[in-house]
Amino acid sequence: MSLGAERRHIRDVTAWQPRVPGVVEVFHAHYTEYAYPMHVHDAWTLLVVDDGAVRYDLDRHEHGTPHGTVTLLPPHVPHNGEPVTEAGFRKRVLYLEPGALDTSLIGAAVDEPDLRDPLLRRRVGQLHTALAHPGDELEAESRLVLVRERLRHHLRPRPVRQPHPDERPLARRLRELLxxxxxxxxxxxxxxxxxxxxxxxxxxxxxxxxxIAPHQYLMSRRVEHARRLLLAGQPPGEVAALSGFYDQAHLTRHFKRWVGVPPGRYARTSASLT
Incomplete structure (x- = not known):
């Protein structure tokens, strides 16, 4: 393989759990030839794309991340993602606790996930800067308050789209079971x-x-759980068992598919920041 071909496949990933209430994970990544499969998060996903653009489906509707926008994906709503060009994309993500924003805002976030707001974009960037420096937790908390305030300014409570009445109780019971x-x-x-x-x-x-199919939902929840355990310092072998995977190889296969890098590499990026 040529050096140029190798470079096209390079992926840089950094992830960590800051000591800031309300922030579950900080995730920075540069992806080239990589596409996210359909999955869910149990947290709010606050995303900015610094280079390139992402095309994604949310609630069966296609969206994109034009330059300068801030994307907010609500918890438990399936979505995927892929680069728009061969150059890929570079993104910064904050996973916020489910209670960071009221559930009444989920409907608005589903309808309009991509927000064009230079002030919000600047505040999100300032928050990322503060989160990258241990010892600046008070500044990060303060900036998070301003980001949440700005998000509420954009979103208005709307009813969440509901499935057909005959399907809703059955689907909900299975989701609770999973x-x-x-x-x-x-x-x-x-x-x-x-x-x-x-x-x-x-x-x-x-x-x-x-x-999203039941098996996809379950696997994405397992990967989500594995991410938290890895960032907390658990070794991949133990994480595999605790997250419901058959063995470490099973964890690695699905983790790479959902996150883009092996669990060991993902964990090392967190260790380098502590």
């Missing part, structure tokens, strides 16, 4: 028996209601 058994896991037959539905109908109801 959330309860993220690490333990559950077979489709067991789930169908517990929620009293035919397996095929159960899969269709969940996919129709939430825009």
């Amino acid at each position: 959330d309860e058994r993220t690490a333990q896991g559950v077979t489709l037959g067991e789930a169908a028996a517990l929620v009293h539905a035919h397996p095929a109908h159960l899969v269709r109801a969940f996919s129709t209601a939430f825009g």
Whole structure:
């Protein structure tokens, strides 16, 4: 492989858990030939793209990240992502606790996730700068307050789109079951028996209601859990078992698919900042 081809595949990733209430994770990345599969987060995803652009689907609608915007993706809403050009994209992400913004704002965030606001963009950049310097936690908290205030300024409470009434209770029960058994896991037959539905109908109801298949939802929740454990200093071998993966190789395969780098490399980026 030529040097040019190697460079096209380079991915730089840095992630850490700051000691700032409300911020679950800080994630900086440069991706070239990489696409996120459909997945969910249990946190609010606050994203800025510094170079390039991202195309993504959110709630079955296509969106993009034009230059200078701030993107806010709500928790539990499936989305994916891929670079618009061969040059890829460079992004900075803050994962905010679910309670950082009121759930009544989820509908507005789904309808208009990309916000054109130079002041908000500047405040998010200032927050990232503060989070990168241990000892500046008070400044980071103060800047986070201003960011949340600006986000509320843009968003107005709107009703969250609901699935068909016949599908909603069944899909919700399965999601609750998957959330309860993220690490333990559950077979489709067991789930169908517990929620009293035919397996095929159960899969269709969940996919129709939430825009993601049950197995994709469960795997993305496991990867999310693994990220938190890795950033807390747990070794990948232990993380695999605690997150519900068969072994470390199983964790690595799915972690690379969702995050773009192996779990060991992801953990080392956090260790280098402590």
